[in-house]
Amino acid sequence: MTQDACIRVERAGKRLGGKEVLRDITLHVPRSEIFGLLGPSGAGKTTLVKMIAGIDEADYGEVYVKNQKMPRLDVMSNIGYMAQSDALYGELTGYENLDFFASLYGLKGGTKKRRIMEAAKLVNLSADLKKQVLHYSGGMKRRLSLAVALLHQPEILILDEPTVGIDPVLRQSIWRELERLSGQGITVLVTTHVMDEAEKCHKLALIREGSLIAVGSPESLKKETNAQTIEEAFLLYGGARA
Amino acid sequence: MRVQALIVRIWRQFIHDKRTLALMIVAPVVILYMMSLVFNGEEYKPDIGAVNVPAPLVHKLEQYGATVVEYSPEDAEKALEDARIDAIISFDGVIPHVKLEGSDPSVNKSVLLLLQKLLQDMNPAADALKSSISYLHGSEQMAAFDNFGPVLIGYFAFFFVFLISGVAFLRERTGGTLERLLATPLRRWEIVIGYVLGFGLFTMIQAGIIAWFAIDILDMIMEGSFGYVLLVTLLLALTALTLGTFLSAYANNEFQMIQFIPLVIVPQIFFSGLFNMDTMAEWLRWLGAVMPLTYGADALRDVMIRGKGWADIAPDIYALAGFSAFFAAANVLALRKHRKI
Numbered sequence: 388m389t390q391d392a393c394i395r396v397e398r399a400g401k402r403l404g405g406k407e408v409l410r411d412i413t414l415h416v417p418r419s420e421i422f423g424l425l426g427p428s429g430a431g432k433t434t435l436v437k438m439i440a441g442i443d444e445a446d447y448g449e450v451y452v453k454n455q456k457m458p459r460l461d462v463m464s465n466i467g468y469m470a471q472s473d474a475l476y477g478e479l480t481g482y483e484n485l486d487f488f489a490s491l492y493g494l495k496g497g498t499k500k501r502r503i504m505e506a507a508k509l510v511n512l513s514a515d516l517k518k519q520v521l522h523y524s525g526g527m528k529r530r531l532s533l534a535v536a537l538l539h540q541p542e543i544l545i546l547d548e549p550t551v552g553i554d555p556v557l558r559q560s561i562w563r564e565l566e567r568l569s570g571q572g573i574t575v576l577v578t579t580h581v582m583d584e585a586e587k588c589h590k591l592a593l594i595r596e597g598s599l600i601a602v603g604s605p606e607s608l609k610k611e612t613n614a615q616t617i618e619e620a621f622l623l624y625g626g627a628r629a
Numbered sequence: 630m631r632v633q634a635l636i637v638r639i640w641r642q643f644i645h646d647k648r649t650l651a652l653m654i655v656a657p658v659v660i661l662y663m664m665s666l667v668f669n670g671e672e673y674k675p676d677i678g679a680v681n682v683p684a685p686l687v688h689k690l691e692q693y694g695a696t697v698v699e700y701s702p703e704d705a706e707k708a709l710e711d712a713r714i715d716a717i718i719s720f721d722g723v724i725p726h727v728k729l730e731g732s733d734p735s736v737n738k739s740v741l742l743l744l745q746k747l748l749q750d751m752n753p754a755a756d757a758l759k760s761s762i763s764y765l766h767g768s769e770q771m772a773a774f775d776n777f778g779p780v781l782i783g784y785f786a787f788f789f790v791f792l793i794s795g796v797a798f799l800r801e802r803t804g805g806t807l808e809r810l811l812a813t814p815l816r817r818w819e820i821v822i823g824y825v826l827g828f829g830l831f832t833m834i835q836a837g838i839i840a841w842f843a844i845d846i847l848d849m850i851m852e853g854s855f856g857y858v859l860l861v862t863l864l865l866a867l868t869a870l871t872l873g874t875f876l877s878a879y880a881n882n883e884f885q886m887i888q889f890i891p892l893v894i895v896p897q898i899f900f901s902g903l904f905n906m907d908t909m910a911e912w913l914r915w916l917g918a919v920m921p922l923t924y925g926a927d928a929l930r931d932v933m934i935r936g937k938g939w940a941d942i943a944p945d946i947y948a949l950a951g952f953s954a955f956f957a958a959a960n961v962l963a964l965r966k967h968r969k970i
Contacts, residue, residue: 440812442968458970464814474809476638478645483638490634491813519645535809 393418393543393574394439399448400597401434408434410597412448416576416590421569423588424578425621431597432578433471433547439576440468440545452543464492467541471548471578473528477521481512481531484520485538492539506534509564511557525552533561544568546577550584562587582618593621600624631815635823636830642797643831653793653835657785658842664781665847668774673739678705680719689750690718693743716740766935767850775850779929780903780922782843786836786862787869787922788894794828795873795886803882807967817964821957824874825867832866844933852936858929861942864949865925871956872921878963897922902930924948 394416401409408431416422424432437443438450441458450457452466475484485503494502507513510530520528529552536544544565550558562584565575569589577588585591586605593601593608601608601624605617614620643650674694679687680702690697700708705717709728715736717728727744729737767775801807810820840858843849851858876893880886900917903926917923928945931937 442808442812444969458968460814460816460970463812466812468809468812470805470809470812472805474805476642476806478642479638483641487634487638488813490637491631491810491815493631 391418392416393420393453394422394576395449395451395454396435396439397449397451399435399438399445399450401438401443401446403434408597409438409445412599414592414599414602416574418574419569419572421565421575421577421587421589423585423591424576424594425580425582425585425591425617426578426594427580430594432594435594436545436547436576436578440466442468464539465542467536467539467544469532469536469544469546469549473532475520475528475531475535478519480517480519481507481523482516484531485516485534488535489538494539502538502540506537509537510534510561526554526557529553530557542573544573544575544577546575548578548580550579550581558584582616582621585617591617593624595625631813632819632823632826635815635820636827639797639824639827640830649793650831653789653831654838657789657835657839660785661778661781661839661843661847665774665778665849668777669772673736675715675736675740675743676713677740677743678708678714678717680705680717682718682720682725686747686751689747690743693746695743718744766852771850774847775934777903778843778847778849779933780898780901780926782839782858782862783865783922783925783929784898784901786832786839786866787897787925788890790828790832790835790866791869791873791894792886792890793873794824794870795877795880795889796883797828798824798874799877799880799883799886802877811964811968817968818961820964821871821874821960825870825953825957828870829867832870833863836862836866849933851933853932853938857932857938857942861925861928861932861946861949864946864953865921868921868925868949868952868956871953871960875956875960875963878960878966896920901926921949921952924952 392415394414396412396414399409399412400407412435414435424435426432434443438445439452439457441452441460441463444458452459452462455462476487479487482503485506486499489499489503503516504513507516510533512527512530512534515523515527520531523531529549533546533549536546550561553561565577566587569575579585588605590602590604591608592599601611601620603611608620608624609615609617612620612623614623672694674696676696676698677690678700679690679697680700682690682697682699687697687699698708698714700717702719705714705719708714709717709730712730712732715730719726719728725744727740729740731737762769801810807820811817836859840855840862844851844855844858872893876889877886880889896916897920900920901922924945928942928949931941931945935941
């Protein structure tokens with residue numbers, strides 16, 4: 388039992404509309420790790436991530452973030468959350484969107500302005516801040532959502548499918564940034580169904596139909612199954628071996 | 630402060646969305662103007678077909694504003710059949726006989742009123758019995774529009790604010806931004822208060838423009854204080870705002886939000902005093918008591934037609950404030966569906 392884990396999920400489960408979407412999940416994420424949740428769509432990744440972010444609650448079991456039982460508002464102000472759908476205000480400009488969320492997290496005046504510019508630069512949107520978001524492309528909206536999650540320099544980043552629709556060059560620079568943040572002690576929880584992205588995580592959890600089927604570093608997962616790729620390993624853990 | 634951030638955001642959205650802003654302000658003004666044109670028209674002048682009517686009486690009828698055409702009995706029947714005239718007056722000896730076209734009650738009424746005046750003239754003795762008439766409120770010149778104008782001011786403020794705020798909150802829900810908001814430390818009541826205050830400014834502007842337009846431009850009857858009209862309109866709009874955002878919790882898309890209009894908005898106009906409640910079945914009247922517009926319309930009429938002050942409208946004001954507080958609290962509870970804390 389790692390008491391000092393930054394995120395702890397203890398035997399948690401959830402039913403939605405009579406269907407069991409998460410079954411008996413136990414997961415420990417240490418501080419400053421990039422932890423990937425890998426699984427096909429519908430596996431329950433988003434539900435799990437929402438429970439950790441404090442938006443959703445488990446039917447049974449517990450979720451702790453920084454040793455506090457979730458949901459708790461004071462812990463939530465230390466989490467940067469990027470939802471799977473771009474939750475942005477289309478009528479507003481990019482700057483106004485960032486300004487709004489920055490104010491919600493209590494940023495003010497010069498600090499707020501500086502953080503907005505830094506976050507926008509990070510996702511390469513500095514030149515487009517004056518445009519209304521409804522004129523953004525899908526990838527630009529994705530990047531703006533990411534900037535919103537980074538604004539208040541949270542200790543924990545929860546990113547639900549962050550790089551969908553982002554071009555490969557920018558995707559690389561985003562991963563470099565996540566690597567840098569984790570080096571600064573920030574814990575990053577990221578969901579994906581892209582296998583080559585999964586390779587970049589320090590540790591991976593494989594989820595299928597609401598159950599955790601394996602946890603470990605990409606190398607150890609491959610080694611254990613004698614697989615060449617993560618995809619192969621996933622298939623083997625999923626029962627394709629039998 | 631987080632509520633302040635929400636308010637600023639709503640203002641910015643309004644400034645970017647000029648069409649919605651226009652709907653809130655221009656639409657009620659245009660509709661009020663059209664209603665005033667329809668209902669402030671001149672008094673109806675009936676067309677009379679005269680058969681064997683003595684010449685002095687024809688003259689009298691024309692003096693009272695009727696258009697009189699003399700017919701033979703057969704032609705008169707034909708004209709009535711074709712609805713070219715509203716009534717036939719025929720004299721069989723000294724007894725007048727009247728036949729009305731009869732398909733429009735308001736036309737019937739104006740023909741009968743004309744005859745009443747005529748008969749009074751024919752019987753000089755009635756003159757002595759003519760009572761003297763005075764008005765406690767209003768005047769002889771008061772038009773129908775003056776009577777239900779105050780109700781309309783309240784109704785349009787209510788309707789447009791309900792629609793716009795309901796859809797705005799719904800879009801927050803369907804667009805995923807509500808969930809995103811709930812991932813921040815923002816509290817549920819802060820969201821509701823932010824919406825009330827953010828929209829509050831625009832409803833205040835709307836209330837002011839509608840009331841000013843009705844009173845100064847359309848020359849609607851106005852006996853009391855403009856400040857009270859503004860206060861009542863604003864409270865009505867606030868009730869609409871809290872009700873709209875609350876009900877949006879029970880709609881999955883814009884179309885379902887529109888479905889609330891015949892359920893929530895239209896019935897209110899029947900119970901708001903536009904039609905006389907005294908003739909309504911007793912058990913139906915309590916329905917009026919749960920509808921915010923009943924109180925708003927009552928207060929607006931008290932102020933605008935009867936020139937009453939705070940003491941008379943205070944119960945209505947408290948009722949409207951109560952409705953707003955109730956719906957806002959209900960919305961805070963409804964948001965529990967998305968996040969428990």
